[in-house]
Amino acid sequence: xxxxxxxxxxxxxxxxxxxxxxxxxxxxxxxxxxxxxxxxxxxxxxxxxxxxxxxxxxxxxxxxxxxxxxxxxxxxxxxxxxxxxxxxxxxxxxxxxxxxxxxxxxxxxxxxxxxxxxxxxxxxxxxxxxxxxxxxxxxxxxxxxxxxxxxxxxxxxxxxxxxxxxxxxxxxxxxxxxxxxxxxxxxxxxxxxxxxxxxxxxxxxxxxxxxxxxxxxxxxxxxxxxxxxxxxxxxxxxxxxxxxxxxxxxxxxxxxxxxxxxxxxxxxxxxxxxxxxxxxxxxxxxxxxxxxxxxxxxxxxxxxxxxxxxxxxxxxxxxxxxxxxxxxxxxxxxxxxxxxxxxxxxxxxxxxxxxxxxxxxxxxxxxxxxxxxxxxxxxxxxxxxxxxxxxxxxxxxxxxxxx
Amino acid sequence: xxxxxxxxxxxxxxxxxxxxxxxxxxxxxxxxxxxxxxxxxxxxxxxxxxxxxxxxxxxxxxxxxxxxxxxxxxxxxxxxxxxxxxxxxxxxxxxxxxxxxxxxxxxxxxxxxxxxxxxxxxxxxxxxxxxxxxxxxxxxxxxxxxxxxxxxxxxxxxxxxxxxxxxxxxxxxxxxxxxxxxxxxxxxxxxxxxxxxxxxxxxxxxxxxxxxxxxxxxxxxxxxxxxxxxxxxxxxxxxxx
Numbered sequence: 001x002x003x004x005x006x007x008x009x010x011x012x013x014x015x016x017x018x019x020x021x022x023x024x025x026x027x028x029x030x031x032x033x034x035x036x037x038x039x040x041x042x043x044x045x046x047x048x049x050x051x052x053x054x055x056x057x058x059x060x061x062x063x064x065x066x067x068x069x070x071x072x073x074x075x076x077x078x079x080x081x082x083x084x085x086x087x088x089x090x091x092x093x094x095x096x097x098x099x100x101x102x103x104x105x106x107x108x109x110x111x112x113x114x115x116x117x118x119x120x121x122x123x124x125x126x127x128x129x130x131x132x133x134x135x136x137x138x139x140x141x142x143x144x145x146x147x148x149x150x151x152x153x154x155x156x157x158x159x160x161x162x163x164x165x166x167x168x169x170x171x172x173x174x175x176x177x178x179x180x181x182x183x184x185x186x187x188x189x190x191x192x193x194x195x196x197x198x199x200x201x202x203x204x205x206x207x208x209x210x211x212x213x214x215x216x217x218x219x220x221x222x223x224x225x226x227x228x229x230x231x232x233x234x235x236x237x238x239x240x241x242x243x244x245x246x247x248x249x250x251x252x253x254x255x256x257x258x259x260x261x262x263x264x265x266x267x268x269x270x271x272x273x274x275x276x277x278x279x280x281x282x283x284x285x286x287x288x289x290x291x292x293x294x295x296x297x298x299x300x301x302x303x304x305x306x307x308x309x310x311x312x313x314x315x316x317x318x319x320x321x322x323x324x325x326x327x328x329x330x331x332x333x334x335x336x337x338x339x340x341x342x343x344x345x346x347x348x349x350x351x352x353x354x355x356x357x358x359x360x361x362x363x364x365x366x367x368x369x370x371x372x373x374x375x376x377x378x379x380x381x382x383x384x385x386x387x388x389x390x391x392x393x394x395x396x397x398x399x400x401x402x403x
Numbered sequence: 404x405x406x407x408x409x410x411x412x413x414x415x416x417x418x419x420x421x422x423x424x425x426x427x428x429x430x431x432x433x434x435x436x437x438x439x440x441x442x443x444x445x446x447x448x449x450x451x452x453x454x455x456x457x458x459x460x461x462x463x464x465x466x467x468x469x470x471x472x473x474x475x476x477x478x479x480x481x482x483x484x485x486x487x488x489x490x491x492x493x494x495x496x497x498x499x500x501x502x503x504x505x506x507x508x509x510x511x512x513x514x515x516x517x518x519x520x521x522x523x524x525x526x527x528x529x530x531x532x533x534x535x536x537x538x539x540x541x542x543x544x545x546x547x548x549x550x551x552x553x554x555x556x557x558x559x560x561x562x563x564x565x566x567x568x569x570x571x572x573x574x575x576x577x578x579x580x581x582x583x584x585x586x587x588x589x590x591x592x593x594x595x596x597x598x599x600x601x602x603x604x605x606x607x608x609x610x611x612x613x614x615x616x617x618x619x620x621x622x623x624x625x626x627x628x629x630x631x632x633x634x635x636x637x638x639x640x641x642x643x644x
Contacts, residue, residue, distance in 0.1 A: 002524070002525060002527055003525065006521075006524055006525060010510070010512075010513070013512045013513060013517075014510075014512040016512075017511065017512030017550075018512070303510060303511075306504075306508045306510060307510075308459065308493075309457065309459055309496070309502050309508070310496075310497060310521060310522055310525065311493050311494070311496050311497020311498070311522065311525050312493065312497075312525070313489065313490055313493050314489055314493075400454075400459075400504060400508065
């Protein structure tokens with residue numbers, strides 16, 4: 001224990017005494033480690049951002065039917081139960097799914113597209129309340145801007161039809177319960193409850209809507225059939241399977257399959273390139289660190305011989321260069337982390353906005369820093385042990401004569 | 404007086420610049436508190452013999468190699484080397500031997516005081532006033548808090564003697580300790596050291612190539628004779644009384 005505590009003390013005293021040399025070792029280590037960390041930060045940042053945006057962007061998971069079909073409520077319900085489908089909701093005919101919106105603060109009437117929505121709609125991710133009644137609406141950013149309204153405002157919605165030779169118009173007051181961001185859609189869209197969308201189509205078709213007091217022909221059909229639907233796969237990997245299933249049922253659809261494959265391929269190739277660079281860099285880093293520590297052990301051979309002469313055991317003396325290597329590894333890592341964090345800020349603050357990226361271009365998780373520390377200390381210890389064993393194997397009498 | 408070192412037919416062979424070198428010690432007995440000088444020209448093997456006596460260099464062959472630093476505790480060094488008992492060799496070395504190198508061998512990152520304290524710390528000896536006392540006797544008490552790099556050559560050698568003696572060893576080995584010093588400084592240092600080792604009852608074995616200096620110090624001299632053997636392929640050096 002005495003020898004161990006003494007060797008810790010001596011190794012640190014020597015390390016701090018030779019602060020210029022120690023500083024050079026620390027700088028040498030961090031100058032190799034910091035670029036590696038930046039490279040990993042970029043790999044982790046850019047690639048993760050790409051994959052995340054691919055996965056999170058509902059547009060990439062949307063499967064759109066081509067043309068009109070006949071989809072029963074039961075057919076849609078059956079699809080909703082599939083595990084690979086995150087969301088499906090019927091759509092009415094495009095012509096019937098438009099509504100005129102007017103606010104007190106805007107001069108003109110806005111013709112807006114109506115889209116049915118419900119809980120778990122990927123387009124409305126993060127929106128706390130979804131329209132549940134006839135009088136609730138969520139507006140797209142574009143529609144809200146043109147109507148000059150904010151969340152909580154009330155707007156007038158109106159529908160017109162030609163019925164029994166007369167032109168009729170009905171009005172409905174809608175509460176704007178939320179407004180979605182511009183990234184969701186650039187169109188003028190009003191997200192409403194499915195019942196309101198259906199009621200709109202019924203009114204335009206000349207049928208009555210008792211719930212809203214709109215007159216018309218009585219409803220005869222019990223089961224409803226929709227011409228289209230809005231469908232999102234749970235992940236980009238599920239898109240292809242759903243497309244195949246729908247096509248098997250004779251439903252012609254369109255999806256971003258080619259784009260998904262392209263981005264997945266880019267992701268894989270970029271990862272391979274990054275890993276090749278990283279492996280070459282890591283090998284260079286290990287050799288560089290090993291060489292500098294080996295040289296340090298060689299330089300310390302004379303002092304180590306004196307320690308053996310005074311009575312230190314060989315096994316304890318091996319710790320002298322190992323401890324000094326650990327000091328270099330820890331301080332070099334610390335400096336590399338500071339350099340990395342500086343560059344991370346620089347890249348994310350100045351470069352990311354130029355590329356119009358919302359996410360960080362370069363970032364590492366906390367565990368990545370500790371992995372880097374572990375790898376550095378491990379490499380340092382292995383190099384120093386090899387050097388230390390070599391030093392302890394030298395006859396002390398040989399080392400002393402060089403003093 | 405007990406026998407501190409007992410060597411019989413000890414041989415150490417080395418290759419120096421392509422030429423074989425053989426150090427041969429037919430028989431040497433060194434008694435406790437004796438003051439010995441190993442005398443011979445440079446390169447004859449004085450340091451090699453000192454290193455073997457300091458237990459940092461193992462002999463290639465020996466009929467007998469024992470050390471008895473404390474009366475009645477004889478240790479067979481050749482057996483310890485043979486059995487790779489490095490810990491035991493380290494133990495004997497740190498407890499009973501002090502070694503002064505030609506250029507001091509002080510650790511440059513420790514102050515003079517810390518250098519002198521080091522052998523005592525290893526032995527967990529009490530932190531008494533002995534460091535100050537020995538430094539005062541050797542005339543380096545004002546240099547104790549300086550780093551060795553700031554000392555003169557003479558002061559460094561005094562500090563090296565202080566370190567070698569700080570833990571009260573029974574054996575002091577010195578390898579040409581005054582070779583780098585001027586005659587006046589040499590005389591002063593050695594006079595003080597001789598007084599110290601006499602007071603501390605220490606056995607001194609010093610290597611020197613300075614005949615005049617050795618004779619003045621009244622030491623028992625172990626002479627070296629060297630001759631080429633085996634058609635000049637081996638340079639053989641033999642120590643004897």
